[in-house]
Amino acid sequence: xxxxxxxxxxxxxxxxxxxxxxxxxxxxxxxxxxxxxxxxxxxxxxxxxxxxxxxxxxxxxxxxxxxxxxxxxxxxxxxxxxxxxxxxxxxxxxxxxxxxxxxxxxxxxxxxxxxxxxxxxxxxxxxxxxxxxxxxxxxxxxxxxxxxxxxxxxxxxxxxxxxxxxxxxxxxxxxxxxxxxxxxxxxxxxxxxxxxxxxxxxxxxxxxxxxxxxxxxxxxxxxxxxxxxxxxxxxxxxxxxxxxxxxxxxxxxxxxxxxxxxxxxxxxxxxxxxxxxxxxxxxxxxxxxxxxxxxxxxxxxxxxxxxxxxxxxxxxxxxxxxxxxxxxxxxxxxxxxxxxxxxxxxxxxxxxxxxxxxxxxxxxxxxxxxxxxxxxxxxxxxxxxxxxxxxxxxxxxxxxxxxxxxxxxxxxxxxxxxxxxxxxxxxxxxxxxxxxxxxxxxxxxxxxxxxxxxxxxxxxxxxxxxxxxxxxxxxxxxxxxxxxxxxxxxxxxxxxxxxxxxxxxxxxxxxxxxxxxxxxxxxxxxxxxxxxx
Amino acid sequence: xxxxxxxxxxxxxxxxxxxxxxxxxxxxxxxxxxxxxxxxxxxxxxxxxxxxxxxxxxxxxxxxxxxxxxxxxxxxxxxxxxxxxxxxxxxxxxxxxxxxxxxxxxxxxxxxxxxxxxxxxxxxxxxxxxxxxxxxxxxxxxxxxxxxxxxxxxxxxxxxxxxxxxxxxxxxxxxxxxxxxxxxx
Numbered sequence: 001x002x003x004x005x006x007x008x009x010x011x012x013x014x015x016x017x018x019x020x021x022x023x024x025x026x027x028x029x030x031x032x033x034x035x036x037x038x039x040x041x042x043x044x045x046x047x048x049x050x051x052x053x054x055x056x057x058x059x060x061x062x063x064x065x066x067x068x069x070x071x072x073x074x075x076x077x078x079x080x081x082x083x084x085x086x087x088x089x090x091x092x093x094x095x096x097x098x099x100x101x102x103x104x105x106x107x108x109x110x111x112x113x114x115x116x117x118x119x120x121x122x123x124x125x126x127x128x129x130x131x132x133x134x135x136x137x138x139x140x141x142x143x144x145x146x147x148x149x150x151x152x153x154x155x156x157x158x159x160x161x162x163x164x165x166x167x168x169x170x171x172x173x174x175x176x177x178x179x180x181x182x183x184x185x186x187x188x189x190x191x192x193x194x195x196x197x198x199x200x201x202x203x204x205x206x207x208x209x210x211x212x213x214x215x216x217x218x219x220x221x222x223x224x225x226x227x228x229x230x231x232x233x234x235x236x237x238x239x240x241x242x243x244x245x246x247x248x249x250x251x252x253x254x255x256x257x258x259x260x261x262x263x264x265x266x267x268x269x270x271x272x273x274x275x276x277x278x279x280x281x282x283x284x285x286x287x288x289x290x291x292x293x294x295x296x297x298x299x300x301x302x303x304x305x306x307x308x309x310x311x312x313x314x315x316x317x318x319x320x321x322x323x324x325x326x327x328x329x330x331x332x333x334x335x336x337x338x339x340x341x342x343x344x345x346x347x348x349x350x351x352x353x354x355x356x357x358x359x360x361x362x363x364x365x366x367x368x369x370x371x372x373x374x375x376x377x378x379x380x381x382x383x384x385x386x387x388x389x390x391x392x393x394x395x396x397x398x399x400x401x402x403x404x405x406x407x408x409x410x411x412x413x414x415x416x417x418x419x420x421x422x423x424x425x426x427x428x429x430x431x432x433x434x435x436x437x438x439x440x441x442x443x444x445x446x447x448x449x450x451x452x453x454x455x456x457x458x459x460x461x462x463x464x465x466x467x468x469x470x471x472x473x474x475x476x477x478x479x480x481x482x483x484x485x486x487x488x489x490x491x492x493x494x495x496x497x498x499x500x501x502x503x504x505x506x507x508x509x510x511x512x513x514x515x516x517x518x519x520x521x522x523x524x525x526x527x528x529x530x531x532x533x
Numbered sequence: 534x535x536x537x538x539x540x541x542x543x544x545x546x547x548x549x550x551x552x553x554x555x556x557x558x559x560x561x562x563x564x565x566x567x568x569x570x571x572x573x574x575x576x577x578x579x580x581x582x583x584x585x586x587x588x589x590x591x592x593x594x595x596x597x598x599x600x601x602x603x604x605x606x607x608x609x610x611x612x613x614x615x616x617x618x619x620x621x622x623x624x625x626x627x628x629x630x631x632x633x634x635x636x637x638x639x640x641x642x643x644x645x646x647x648x649x650x651x652x653x654x655x656x657x658x659x660x661x662x663x664x665x666x667x668x669x670x671x672x673x674x675x676x677x678x679x680x681x682x683x684x685x686x687x688x689x690x691x692x693x694x695x696x697x698x699x700x701x702x703x704x705x706x707x708x709x710x711x712x713x714x715x716x717x718x
Contacts, residue, residue, distance in 0.1 A: 030676065030677060030690070031677050031679040031680055031692075033690075034677055034680055034683070034689075034690040034691060034692050035680060035692060068678075068679025068680065069679045069680065071679065071680065071692075204676065205673065205674070206674070207634070207635030207636040207637070207638075207639075207673055207674035208635050208636035208637040208674060208678050209674070209676075209678075210674075210676035210677070210678055210679075213676040245582070245619055246672065246673075246674070246675060246676065247676060283578070283579075284578070284579065284582060285578075285617075286578055286581070286582065286617030286618070286619040286620060287617050287618035287619035287673070288616065288617050288618060289673060300578065301575070302575045303573075303574055303575035303576060303577035303578055303613070304577075304609075304613065305612050305613055305616040306616060306617070362678055362679075364636075364637035364640075364678040364679065364681060365636070365637050365640045365641070365681075366640060366641070370637075370678070370679045370681075371679055372679075402636065405636070436636070436637075436678075438636045438637055438640060440640060444640060449636075449640075452636070452639055453636075456673070460673075462616075
């Protein structure tokens with residue numbers, strides 16, 4: 001494979017697509033598939049051939065179309081129509097509506113408003129191809145410029161120039177911690193030459209978060225290309241993607257993508273006839289939340305129990321099989337290609353002083369418009385929840401938004417004008433997390449939510465260190481005592497003291513952050529706790 | 534604790550039970566998987582996945598077989614099999630019913646769905662009905678938060694579930710089972 005061939009594949013695919021006047025895009029991400037998207041797509045295909053429109057209409061499966069709460073979604077390109085809650089029976093109606101003379105409005109599904117703030121305020125960078133290309137065909141990824149940045153990096157940049165570019169962009173880890181990505185890459189690159197590894201953390205365990213799943217299901221090649229660029233920059237020739245087993249479709253699409261990339265020699269030995277080799281393997285998790293923690297994840301890839309270990313040494317120095325290992329989250333790798341393509345200055349111009357670029361959120365809970373959104377850093381919580389999300393259905397009142405999953409906290413409604421960036425959220429006592437944003441209304445009891453998360457952490461604690469293993473059990477018992485209205489003021493004081501103890505003495509991130517939902521709700525909704533005494 | 538107790542019991546009767554998987558066609562599948570992974574010890578989790586998907590659960594003979602194949606101590610194989618939630622050492626029911634207990638589903642009432650199911654089936658989450666028909670489980674998050682509350686019926690994800698809909702589904706399963714074999718109820 002050389003650049004000429006790559007460009008030709010892209011051109012052939014674009015020519016193929018242009019032969020058809022209309023492209024009907026069916027969302028085939030996991031959310032819509034659960035709402036019958038496969039049958040919708042089949043019926044649309046059947047209706048197209050029944051109407052004899054094969055020459056001008058193409059039905060294709062694409063990645064996430066964002067509005068996950070209203071699946072199955074179908075988009076008509078170039079007409080700019082988005083159909084919501086499409087049932088298989090409505091397929092023929094959609095097709096007959098394409099030809100002007102045959103209008104039968106009654107059979108048509110609901111139409112979505114693409115100018116609604118839910119769509120209008122989005123800024124697709126990570127999700128630029130999501131909902132546009134068929135994730136199961138590498139040709140479509142190549143047709144939108146795929147793998148050209150890998151070529152550019154291999155031919156025209158030195159590894160240190162790549163790291164410099166990523167550092168200048170200001171990209172920070174999207175898994176929640178927000179560690180500067182360029183700095184992490186530089187640390188691994190500085191380690192002595194020898195075996196090094198790239199690991200993509202796709203163990204998206206936070207309940208209520210599905211950004212990484214959507215990216216993997218909608219645009220898997222972008223992750224492969226990002227990982228290969230990272231491999232070149234730090235001197236690694238092997239990468240692992242650690243995916244949770246709960247995402248079978250993501251695993252299947254990744255496997256397919258790796259196969260196709262190998263076939264086109266975009267992964268493997270001497271990529272683009274350069275001396276650079278890069279291979280990627282998938283490792284499937286087995287349902288342990290703690291494996292999202294990097295040292296536990298390494299143990300799991302090595303086929304062991306997912307127990308974390310103390311750091312330092314950090315994985316950058318001694319990770320997988322004691323070799324220097326670069327671990328980044330899915331969304332972080334998804335940002336690499338656009339940064340290389342558009343330049344670090346462009347990327348750094350998006351967002352706030354300390355948090356650059358965009359962030360993908362999974363907006364769920366008691367909110368009218370649930371789905372996947374990508375907004376520039378610095379967008380306010382109010383814009384996300386009220387404008388894009390449309391507030392609580394049936395006119396209820398929003399009470400708080402929970403971010404960061406079991407490690408995070410909540411943002412009460414009075415702080416909704418806070419811009420979303422790493423520092424502002426930390427100041428409020430929560431965190432960016434991987435990007436789950438769960439809206440809660442007046443009916444939601446915050447103490448119950450705190451207990452819900454504590455139950456989660458109690459079950460997911462690996463049991464290695466005492467503060468986390470025993471502390472989460474005690475915290476859960478205290479919260480249950482409160483909810484059973486048997487607690488005293490002394491119990492409440494103990495709850496707070498024990499929370500700080502667990503936070504400060506646990507071994508890994510799971511235990512250190514497990515009390516956050518309690519502390520955060522105690523801070524903002526203390527009255528709810530007092531009312532239970 | 535219970536699992537460990539049954540474990541020791543079955544290993545005492547080893548000579549008798551090892552034969553039960555000898556010549557089993559599914560063992561061949563396991564062999565192929567181990568071979569494809571070059572008997573590498575770090576492929577343990579992949580191989581356990583394969584074993585569970587072909588046997589339905591990880592019985593102690595299978596764990597021993599894998600330990601021997603990968604030249605790992607049985608304690609290590611057992612340790613890994615019990616650490617991860619998705620591996621089960623007990624057979625599951627004919628039908629599987631998984632309630633997603635992720636935050637988005639919880640906020641939208643999946644706890645009510647779970648309670649209704651527990652009452653209807655007379656078992657707790659993580660258990661199988663005494664007739665071996667239905668297993669009730671919960672998941673941390675299916676990533677299908679857009680269609681909360683979500684459930685998985687025999688591997689099919691279904692969204693926007695209410696207690697009544699779920700109970701109807703489970704009742705239909707039971708009726709189906711009644712038609713084929715008498716049930717004690």
